[in-house]
Amino acid sequence: MINIIYTVLSVSIISAFLAAVIVIAEKYFNNYGQCEIDINDGSKKISVQGGSSLLSSLASAKIFIPSACGGKATCGLCKVIVKNGAGSLLPTEEPYLSKEEINSGVRLSCQIKVKSNMKILIPEELFSIKLFKARIEKITQLTHDIKEFRLSLIEPDAISFKAGQYVQISTKPYGKVTESVTRAYSISSVPSQSNIIELIIRLVPGGICTTYYHNIAKEGDEIALSGPYGDFFLRDDAKDIVFIAGGSGLAPIKSMILDIIEKGLDINMLFFFGAVSLRDLYYDDFFRAIEEEHPNFTYIPCLSMPLPEDEWNGEKGLVTEVFERHVSNGTGKHAYLCGSPGMINACLASLKNKGFKEENIFYDKF
Amino acid sequence: MNQSPAISPLIIFFASILTSNMILSNFLGMCSYISVSSEYKTSSGLGKAVALVMLVTTAVNYFVYHYIIIPLGLDYLRFIIFIIVIAATVQIIEMFMDRYLEDLHSKLGIFLPLITVNCAILGINLFMVIRQYDFIQSIFFAAGSGLGWWLAINVLAAIREKISKNKLPQGLDGPAITFIITGIMALAFIGFSGIFTVQ
Numbered sequence: 001m002i003n004i005i006y007t008v009l010s011v012s013i014i015s016a017f018l019a020a021v022i023v024i025a026e027k028y029f030n031n032y033g034q035c036e037i038d039i040n041d042g043s044k045k046i047s048v049q050g051g052s053s054l055l056s057s058l059a060s061a062k063i064f065i066p067s068a069c070g071g072k073a074t075c076g077l078c079k080v081i082v083k084n085g086a087g088s089l090l091p092t093e094e095p096y097l098s099k100e101e102i103n104s105g106v107r108l109s110c111q112i113k114v115k116s117n118m119k120i121l122i123p124e125e126l127f128s129i130k131l132f133k134a135r136i137e138k139i140t141q142l143t144h145d146i147k148e149f150r151l152s153l154i155e156p157d158a159i160s161f162k163a164g165q166y167v168q169i170s171t172k173p174y175g176k177v178t179e180s181v182t183r184a185y186s187i188s189s190v191p192s193q194s195n196i197i198e199l200i201i202r203l204v205p206g207g208i209c210t211t212y213y214h215n216i217a218k219e220g221d222e223i224a225l226s227g228p229y230g231d232f233f234l235r236d237d238a239k240d241i242v243f244i245a246g247g248s249g250l251a252p253i254k255s256m257i258l259d260i261i262e263k264g265l266d267i268n269m270l271f272f273f274g275a276v277s278l279r280d281l282y283y284d285d286f287f288r289a290i291e292e293e294h295p296n297f298t299y300i301p302c303l304s305m306p307l308p309e310d311e312w313n314g315e316k317g318l319v320t321e322v323f324e325r326h327v328s329n330g331t332g333k334h335a336y337l338c339g340s341p342g343m344i345n346a347c348l349a350s351l352k353n354k355g356f357k358e359e360n361i362f363y364d365k366f
Numbered sequence: 367m368n369q370s371p372a373i374s375p376l377i378i379f380f381a382s383i384l385t386s387n388m389i390l391s392n393f394l395g396m397c398s399y400i401s402v403s404s405e406y407k408t409s410s411g412l413g414k415a416v417a418l419v420m421l422v423t424t425a426v427n428y429f430v431y432h433y434i435i436i437p438l439g440l441d442y443l444r445f446i447i448f449i450i451v452i453a454a455t456v457q458i459i460e461m462f463m464d465r466y467l468e469d470l471h472s473k474l475g476i477f478l479p480l481i482t483v484n485c486a487i488l489g490i491n492l493f494m495v496i497r498q499y500d501f502i503q504s505i506f507f508a509a510g511s512g513l514g515w516w517l518a519i520n521v522l523a524a525i526r527e528k529i530s531k532n533k534l535p536q537g538l539d540g541p542a543i544t545f546i547i548t549g550i551m552a553l554a555f556i557g558f559s560g561i562f563t564v565q
Contacts (some may be wrong), residue, residue, distance in 0.1 A: 007440075007443060009445060010438060010440055010443070011443060011447070014434070014447055014450065015450055018450055018451065018454040019454075021454060021458070022454055022457050022458060025457075025458045025461055025462075026461060029458075029461040029462055029464070029465045030461055030465070034471075041490060087468045087472060088468070088469060090472050090475070090476070091411075091472070091473070091476055113464070115465075196488070229533075238394070318497045
């Protein structure tokens with residue numbers, strides 16, 4: 001009996017001693033004091049306690065860099081340009097950075113630690129990113145696998161974003177999923193409506209986040225979101241815009257179209273929406289109604305594989321093919337694309353063939 | 367088992383690189399050896415980190431064993447105590463490197479947490495006790511074993527990089543061919559056995 005107590009006691013004491021050594025060592029080695037982070041050449045300066053990652057240090061100062069993996073170096077979204085104070089490139093960052101990015105000082109902010117004063121450059125828009133608490137007001141089934149989520153913002157109660165930008169929403173652990181995940185979704189509502197935003201989420205088989213929002217989340221739930229993010233937003237210096245969307249890629253495009261109409265901008269809009277068959281088409285009546293009311297807006301839905309029972313008289317074929325049939329000359333026109341990488345790549349090629357300039361093509365791949 | 371005071375530290379050093387190589391004759395530390403050996407650059411980093419941790423933890427555990435475990439009569443607990451000492455030491459080495467040896471940390475840092483559970487490290491510490499090495503012998507033993515581990519994983523990685531460009535029978539690709547290569551390497555290392563033995 002004494003033997004057992006003796007054993008347990010000695011192991012505990014040794015462990016406790018080692019734990020104490022580690023704690024002291026951490027206090028000593030990991031104490032980098034107050035470090036100053038200079039953002040965008042002095043446009044903002046923050047002072048943080050050194051020792052944690054740049055991503056979390058910035059978050060503690062309410063500057064949110066986009067990050068979908070939460071600091072595990074698996075998403076590669078949290079890129080910032082570090083002018084000095086970051087140390088050498090880490091093996092964990094390398095896979096996410098191109099040669100040009102490495103040369104211009106791009107780093108993953110979740111991997112580098114704040115150890116000294118730093119100078120960094122981040123896109124100006126990131127300053128306006130905030131964390132929001134929101135409530136799911138309404139869930140509408142749009143197609144068999146796409147739902148629209150209407151969220152009302154609770155705190156802060158208003159968001160200011162450009163049409164086309166996205167927010168990141170998180171899930172709570174459910175079923176066998178023990179972690180909370182964060183995913184990005186474009187806002188489909190108009191920017192002028194600042195206290196309510198709408199998201200369009202397509203159920204991806206096996207997707208952690210989409211399954212959560214389709215099957216677990218219900219009206220009245222409170223969720224956390226952050227935003228607005230992204231450089232896919234409307235530039236209003238065009239006279240002629242071609243919009244091409246596929247599947248749930250309609251979300252940012254809808255926001256842009258509504259924004260243009262609401263502001264009364266004198267822009268000719270041509271909107272191609274690609275779906276597989278009639279059951280994948282949504283907001284059809286909505287856009288047809290806009291088309292009737294606004295002569296500067298043309299809506300062209302196209303089905304790539306209409307079923308016989310669809311009795312489809314509209315455009316058939318891939319959205320790229322339909323686009324090529326309708327647009328003959330792209331000189332001076334702008335194009336906004338949102339959809340799967342396959343669709344975007346195909347569209348980019350035919351846009352260039354039609355004479356669209358590269359700097360006038362904007363797209364969001366997902 | 368040898369009563370060791372007679373063995374010169376230098377012999378121990380070279381023997382643990384060549385004739386009683388941790389991987390090729392004791393088959394210790396296989397998990398990271400197999401899984402992190404597909405690229406020469408990374409395996410070299412891992413090898414160096416293992417060598418460093420072996421050396422430091424052996425030195426620390428030598429004192430822990432002789433000045434804490436033996437006086438307290440806790441010999442039967444040496445497994446557990448060695449493991450927690452290794453874990454704590456690795457943690458402290460990482461913090462130290464992160465602060466003062468930034469370049470080294472950026473190269474070896476990601477491997478350190480992996481090594482905490484590497485059985486070669488624990489193996490060295492236990493052999494040190496079983497073979498009754500004194501402090502100098504233990505240090506040479508650890509340094510040699512570390513070097514041997516680094517050598518073995520580098521050779522394997524070099525071979526695997528060469529092989530990766532060739533076609534393999536489907537079932538052999540990956541760990542299977544790696545084990546076969548390791549076996550042949552072990553056979554080759556037997557060639558050194560005439561030089562000296564320590565076990």
